[in-house]
Amino acid sequence: MSTDHSEELNSNDNSKKEEQDSIKRITGMYEDWFLDYASYVILERAVPAIEDGFKPVQRRIMHSLKELDDGRYNKVANIVGHTMQYHPHGDASIADAMVQIGQKDLLIDTQGNWGNILTGDGAAASRYIEARLSKFGLEVVYSPKITEWQASYDGRKKEPVNLPVKFPLLLAQGAEGIAVGLSTKILPHNFLELIDASIKHLKGKRFDLYPDFPTGGVMDVSNYNDGLRGGKVRVRAKINQLDKNTLVINEIPYSTTTSSLIDSILKANDKGKIKIKKIEDNTAAEVEILVHLPNGISPDKTIDALYAFTACESSISPLGCIIDNNSPLFIGVSEMLRRSTDNTVQLLKQELEVQLGEYEDQWHFASLERIFIENKIYRDIEEEETWEGVIKAIDKGLKPHIGHLKRPVVEEDIVRLTEIRIKRISKFDINKAQQLIDALEEKIAQVKYNLEHLIDFTIDYFTNLKKTYGQGKERKTEIKHFDNIEATKVVIRNNKLYVNRAEGFIGTSLRKDEYVTDCSDIDDIIVFTANGKMQVTKVADKTYIDKEIIHVAVFKKGDKRTIYNMIYKDGKNGPSYIKRFNVTSVTRDREYDLTQGKPGSRVLHFTANPNGEAEVVTIHLRAVSSVRLLKWDVDFADILIKGRASKGNIVSKNSVKRVDFKEKGISTLKPRKIWFDPVVRRLNVDERGDLLGEFKGEDKLLIIRKNGIVKTVTPEMTLHFDNDMIVLEKWVPEKPISVIYFDGEKEKYYLKRFLIENDSKEELVISEHPKTTLESVTTDWRPVAEIEFVKPRGKDPKPNLTVDMEEFIAVKGIKALGNQLTADKIKNIHMLDPLPYEVPEPEPEEEDEDTQGDLFS
Known part of the structure; x- marks a missing residue:
């Protein structure tokens, strides 16, 4: 390697090292900044303080309202501007927070359009609406002499650290906020119940x-x-039935509005979950939403469907998070109330101590003033030429008379004496001065008594709040226990299910094939095939199951009353078995074998029975020389109901040619005992409420309402019952119904007795005149009534009339007018004990004399 090249490499390495040295880690900086930001959001924006129940913006709004308070309304824009001296954010956030306080109708007296919590409409602009402190707010929120103050964000003003709120305000108003890493959702509570709970604590x-x-x-x-x-x-929501085709919603769930509620209903209708004709929103000061139903749609089922598929039912998850000692704390509402109540005790104690100090100061100076004037000490200063001399002269003149004072005389006391005007001295009345001192002594004694009995004083304080401000603050939300609504039971089945048995398809798109039943897109479908297989699958456009489908239906989870009766051949040449079973729960899309799984197994007979009916069938064997009995009857009532995986009882070891249906059977299930729970106004089989009786599949309930409507219904657990229902019992078709009513058109009382002629529709059994009223109704076999008459003027009262209704009028049609009860004016109608009547015993069923073949031949 050349020298030049090696120097170049060294140069590059040095530059890279310098770059690395210049890089600074930001982990610590980011951590600090994020923590600072999170702390700020938690402490200064989103979460309320336990001491007064306010978030900082709310506290600053209330402080500004107090500073501006002169008894008159202020423009909200003016209040918002004033609050910006304390709150370092924009006007929009302050205005929004103020509207939320005003809509709670507790601390602020509002004027103008402040929005509507029912419809979700927003408030008018801040320049158009006005506000002032309510009397309640003035009484419970402020006490400047015991308030701890701090500098505002820019140091120009003083603002309260916490307002001395003497009421569980946080629980009364509720609070909601999302911070960094946590949130809070404290639900509002009832004003009167909070006071009662504080007193109990x-x-x-x-x-x-x-x-x-x-x-x-x-x-x-x-x-x-x-x-x-x-x-x-x-x-x-509170939903009631206005008439057979109209539902009315009068109250809505918290956190929803009429607009969002109606939107959710329309969406559910578009998706086919419910079926409605139209919706009318007549909401003004109170909620009124009319839901019009098409003919043939059950109002009861629609009410449940509204709860299941729309915002008519909502679930709210509370989360009690508050600021305590500058830290977030998760506590329950009971602990919040205890802390608030204990804090109120301490605040009242501080106020009493301040009051005691003020009264003692007033008593001290009033006593000094009396001594100063009564003993003419003011004359001792006439010769004094210096201020020090004046002070000393007064101090010297007071000393012989101040032995009874409760604290030493200080220079400030003497200075105050020198400020007394000559006019006051000349008009001084010793008796009035003593009366003032005596009154102050009584006040001091009362304050000391209150301090010694602080808990009793606090209880009296809360009691006075309830008496003064509790009117109109009764509970609005009714507390009830809800039954769970199964969506599959209340959904509108607006789809149609079809089956192609031979090719093995089911679905809602097979319109050219066999129609099975109406269904919904959330239903499960149970399918049985000829080879003894069973499967449960979701509704779809087209689903392949298996060839030779023998039964298709909507599957009801947990259904113990639908019993399947089945005879099958075990394998190609095996024996035949009979079994009865129900299907309560399965795994979706899993194939279950109802036979023993041998190849060539076939179903010879199959029925699905919604109320456990057990039919009689005829077994035909193939003619074989060794078999003498080729035909006999089998009654499914002799077979025990077991699980779907049971093997069953053997029918015959020989080859079965066919199985013929002979006769329909009756239900083999025990009648169901049904109760009515008046608290939730629902039927149940859990022994809650009043026993209505034992019901078989064909039995019905009789319902009579105060408006004269009579109907019979099948006892389903999803039924709703109106508040004006006066009769609910098991319907006995042959037992007459007796009605006394006042006819508004004829202005007369009538008695009628009738049987229900058509059990498939509701009937009005009195006239439709608006002044017609149902006075009395009974389902006793032989009822008796006592009629009390109006006393005529100047005459003796007419004796009471006893009416045996069975003798008075025969049983007539349901639309009959009836017989006039009396021409005299009636005061009261009393139902007496009915006359004795023996209910006829049902005739025993004759036994079938035909002999049956051996089930195990």
């Missing part, structure tokens, strides 16, 4: 706190978890 009692939302709605707090991380609150 001061008394050492246990308390529970649950959210209360300004939008109302219904809420399930079973997983609230005290507002800690991992908790959840489910909130639903």
Whole structure:
């Protein structure tokens, strides 16, 4: 290598080394900057302080409102501008924060268009709206004499470190914020319940706190978890049935608006999850959204579908994060309330101590003033020529009279005495002066008493807040327990399922093939084939299963009442078996073998029975010289219901030629006991609420509403029941219904008895006149009523009339007017105990005398 070349390489190496030496690591700098930024966002922007419940921008807005307060409204733009002296950010963020405080209707008295939390409409511009502090805000938020102050961001002003809030404001208003690495979501709680909880805490009692939302709605707090991380609150809109084709939404879930709610309903309709005709939004001061349904669509099912597929139900995850001692802290709402209440106790103590000091200072100077004037000490200074001499002369004159004072006399006290005007001295009244001193002594004694009984004083303070400001702050959100809604049970089945049995395809696009049932795009489909295979698969346009499909249906997970009756041949030349089974859960798209898996196995007979029916079939064997009995009947009711993998009972070891259906069977399942839970107003089989009875597949419920509508329904667990329902019981078709009603057009009372003639539709059993009212209804076999009459003027009252309804009127049609009950004016109608009646026993079914062949031949 040449010398020149080696020098060049050395030069390059040196330059690279210099470049490396000039590179500085930024890891530490980045870490510091990021930490500074994260701390700033957490402490100064996103997370509220536990002491007063405010974020910094909110605290500065409240401080500015106090500085500007003169009892009159101020333009919000003016308040925002004033707040910018303390808050180092733009006016938009301050205005937005102020609107949020104003919409909570607690601390700020607003004027103008401040937006609408129901519709989501924004507030008008800051120059158009006005605000001032509410009386509640003035009472609980401010106390300058005990406030700790700090310099503002530019050092020109003083602002509070924390405002001395004497109320659990953070829980009343709620808070939400996203910082760096953490967030907070504290839900709002009820004003009155917070005060009650604070009082219980001061008394050492246990308390529970649950959210209360300004939008109302219904809420399930079973997983609230005290507002800690991992908790959840489910909130639903309040939906009622206006008529058979109209639903009305009167309250909406928190964090939604009428606009977002309607959009979610329209999207669900477009996707085919629900079916609606149109939506009307009549929201003004209160929510009113009308959902019009097409004919033939169940309102009950639609209500559940709205909860399942739209924003009518939402889940909110609280997260209790606050700033405590300049650090984020995760605590529950109960601990927040305890800390706030304890802080209120200390603030009230500080206020009392300041008040005591002021009263004692007033008493001290009033006593000095009396001594100074009453003993004419002011004359002792007439000869003095210097200020020092004046002070000494007054001090000397006071000394004989100040033994009863509670603190020493200082020079400032003497200076104040010299400032008393001659006019005041000349008009001095000893009696009035003593009255003032006595009044101050009473105030001092009362303050000392309050300090000695601080907890009682705080309880009285909270009680007074509740009495003064609690009107109109009752709970808006109703607390209930929600049943889980299975989407597959309430989705509108707007698709049609088809099957090509021979080629083995199922799907919604096979319109030229055999129609099976309506379905939805979230359904699962169960398919059985002739070779004894079963499979559950998702609905699709076209899916290949296997050739020779024998049964297709929508699969219901957990369904124990659908029983499959099956006879199959085990292998090509094997024996035949009979089995009954249900299918409650499977793995999707996995093929299950219902036979024993031998090649050549075939299904000889198959039925699917939604209520466990067991049919009778006839077995035909192939003619073989060794077989004498070639035909006999088999009743599936004799076969136990087992799992799908069971082998079954042997039918015959010989070759079965065919199996013929002979007669339909009855359900072999036990009748279901059904209860009605009045709390959640739902049916259940879990023994919650009132037992309605035992129901077989064909049994129905009788429902009668206060508006005179009567209907029968199949008892499904998804049914909704209106609040005006007055009768809910198992329907006995042959038992008459007795109704007493006031006819608004004829202005007379009528009694009618009828049977339900058409159990497939609802009927109005009273007239449609607006003044017609249903007075009494009973389903007793032989009901009795007592009629109490209005007392005529100047006459003796007419004795009560006892009416045996069975004798009074015969059972007529459901549309009949009925018989007039009485021509006299009725005061009250009382239902008495019914007359005795023996319900006829059902006739026993005759046994089939035909002999059956041996099942195991």
